Amino acid sequence: xxxxxxxxxxxxxxxxxxxxxxxxxxxxxxxxxxxxxGSSVAPIYVNFKDVxxxxxxxxxxxxxxxxxxxxxxxxxxxxxxxxxASLRFAKEYSVLFRDxxxxxxxxxxxxDEKMIPVLIEExxxxxxxxxxxxxxxxxxxxxxxxxxxxxxxxAANGLLPKDYEKQDLMNILSSTANxxxxxxxxxxxQSK
Amino acid sequence: xxxxxxxxxxxxxxxxxxxxxxxxxxxxxxxxxxxxxGSSVAPIYVNFKDVxxxxxxxxxxxxxxxxxxxxxxxxxxxxxxxxxASLRFAKEYSVLFRDxxxxxxxxxxxxDEKMIPVLIEExxxxxxxxxxxxxxxxxxxxxxxxxxxxxxxxAANGLLPKDYEKQDLMNILSSTANxxxxxxxxxxxQSK
DNA sequence: CCAGTTATGTAACTAGCGTTATATAATATA
DNA sequence: TATATTATATAACGCTAGTTACATAACTGG
Numbered sequence: 001x002x003x004x005x006x007x008x009x010x011x012x013x014x015x016x017x018x019x020x021x022x023x024x025x026x027x028x029x030x031x032x033x034x035x036x037x038g039s040s041v042a043p044i045y046v047n048f049k050d051v052x053x054x055x056x057x058x059x060x061x062x063x064x065x066x067x068x069x070x071x072x073x074x075x076x077x078x079x080x081x082x083x084x085a086s087l088r089f090a091k092e093y094s095v096l097f098r099d100x101x102x103x104x105x106x107x108x109x110x111x112d113e114k115m116i117p118v119l120i121e122e123x124x125x126x127x128x129x130x131x132x133x134x135x136x137x138x139x140x141x142x143x144x145x146x147x148x149x150x151x152x153x154x155a156a157n158g159l160l161p162k163d164y165e166k167q168d169l170m171n172i173l174s175s176t177a178n179x180x181x182x183x184x185x186x187x188x189x190q191s192k
Numbered sequence: 193x194x195x196x197x198x199x200x201x202x203x204x205x206x207x208x209x210x211x212x213x214x215x216x217x218x219x220x221x222x223x224x225x226x227x228x229x230g231s232s233v234a235p236i237y238v239n240f241k242d243v244x245x246x247x248x249x250x251x252x253x254x255x256x257x258x259x260x261x262x263x264x265x266x267x268x269x270x271x272x273x274x275x276x277a278s279l280r281f282a283k284e285y286s287v288l289f290r291d292x293x294x295x296x297x298x299x300x301x302x303x304d305e306k307m308i309p310v311l312i313e314e315x316x317x318x319x320x321x322x323x324x325x326x327x328x329x330x331x332x333x334x335x336x337x338x339x340x341x342x343x344x345x346x347a348a349n350g351l352l353p354k355d356y357e358k359q360d361l362m363n364i365l366s367s368t369a370n371x372x373x374x375x376x377x378x379x380x381x382q383s384k
Numbered sequence: 385c386c387a388g389t390t391a392t393g394t395a396a397c398t399a400g401c402g403t404t405a406t407a408t409a410a411t412a413t414a
Numbered sequence: 415t416a417t418a419t420t421a422t423a424t425a426a427c428g429c430t431a432g433t434t435a436c437a438t439a440a441c442t443g444g
Contacts, residue, residue: 002420003410029401040423041403051402098294101345112351142353143339143368150342157296159304161334176335176372183371186378194390195440222432232393233433243432 007043009057016058025099028055062096063107065089078122082115083148083173087166090152097156101149116141129181136184143180148173199235201249208250217291220247254288255299257281270314274307275340275365279358282344289348293341308333321373328376335372340365 015036019028030041030051037043048054066089073084090097100108123129123137132140151173154160160169207228211220222233222243229235240246258281265276282289292300315321315329324332343365346352352361 001412001418003422005421007421030403031401042422042424045403046421098296101349102290102294109351139364143364143371146342146346146364147335147339147368148342149345150338150340153293153341153345154338157293159301172331172335172338176339179335179375180368180371182375182378186374193388193442195392197391199391221430223430234392234394237433238391 007037007039009047011037012044012047012054013057013061016054017061020058020062020099021093021096024095025055025058025103028058059105059107062093062100065093078119079144079177080170080174082119084170086148086152087155087169087173090156091166094156094158097152101153112145132184132188136188140180140184144173144177147176199229199231201239203229204236204239204246205249205253208246209253212250212254212291213285213288216287217247217250217295220250251297251299254285254292255303257285270311271336271369272362272366274311276362278340278344279347279361279365282348283358286348289344293345293348304337324376324380328380332372332376336365336369339368 012033015033016028018036019032028051030044033044033054034041044054048057066085069088070081070085073081073088075081119141120134120137123132123141124134129137129140151169155164155169204225207225208220210228211224220243222236225236225246226233236246240249258277261280262273262277265273265280267273311333312326312329315324315333316326321329321332343361347356347361
């Protein structure tokens with residue numbers, strides 16, 4: 001019904017994603033994508049209504065990646081998995097990470113709000129966290145999430161000591177998690 | 193030697209800062225500033241070579257503010273002061289905070305690097321931190337700085353529980369600081 | 385009071401953006 | 415094979431930037 005397709009939707013998203021990954025989401029432009037593909041802007045407009053629809057597609061691609069990272073790091077320990085996935089994302093896609101955090105975007109917010117009750121449930125099953133009230137668990141989780149975010153932001157911005165590797169990041173994260181848990185347990189027992 | 197000055201350098205920076213504060217640093221434009229002042233762009237170019245020189249001036253203004261906050265919160269306890277100042281900045285200037293953190297800017301980086309040795313020295317004097325090695329103090333400080341950054345990012349992005357006030361922020365910060373210190377001391381004693 | 389200086393306004397130039405109108409050519413179907 | 419379809423290229427339109435050229439008018443030193 002027409003000539004052969006030279007530039008597919010997937011290629012367009014790929015190119016747009018490359019730009020977003022290196023220059024940030026706001027720097028996606030129709031002309032840059034076209035140049036990257038060696039085409040004009042015409043094929044883009046055949047596949048996408050406008051630039052918003054295209055950036056939406058790129059956002060979905062980004063969410064897929066963060067989902068993939070979470071699966072790749074899956075060990076069954078939800079703290080570890082989320083921490084590792086978040087840190088990998090912050091390090092491997094630091095520009096995008098900054099974009100997402102900075103944009104205060106609804107993807108992340110909704111994701112968080114869905115994950116918190118799940119994590120609390122997981123925590124209830126964890127023998128290491130036995131004996132805590134739900135409120136205590138919530139506070140522990142909040143502290144760990146705050147720390148993890150701070151760590152990810154530092155990693156994305158190169159604010160950590162030069163020789164810090166991924167393993168060091170995980171170590172300091174789990175070390176601090178232990179600090180919080182241990183300390184909470186102590187003050188709990190003391191007040192008894 | 194010429195007509196009266198109607199638009200001073202200070203006024204220009206003020207207007208630019210207002211725009212930055214509400215719309216972000218990238219949204220400073222010559223025409224917007226002019227409109228805010230009720231002038232043309234001409235007075236701006238008399239006072240600044242180009243838009244970069246102007247945004248530099250705005251950055252300095254922002255640094256002045258963060259400095260002012262630090263002084264206003266000064267109680268002698270460096271943890272408390274930095275935490276409070278950072279949290280106030282994140283809450284009162286959330287757009288700017290996001291710009292600064294996420295831009296990976298050299299101001300912050302240099303500031304951090306200068307502050308760390310100072311804080312370590314202060315920590316050495318703190319009776320609550322007696323008996324720790326310098327390496328232990330460094331780890332404690334790093335953990336607290338990471339947590340504080342995460343907390344500030346959450347505050348700036350409205351990611352914390354709805355009813356969280358400034359006092360709650362300080363409470364969770366100092367609570368976590370205590371967790372870290374207590375836990376570090378325990379594991380230190382255990383290994384003896 | 386005159387001349388030079390300069391603060392300001394106006395309008396234009398350039399560049400990059402999203403978008404669209406038009407032309408062209410390749411393909412499938414009838 | 416002829417025609418309708420459609421993927422692509424080109425170029426233009428309108429918009430918003432930063433920047434600058436030019437005109438105007440106010441002030442000051444002589």
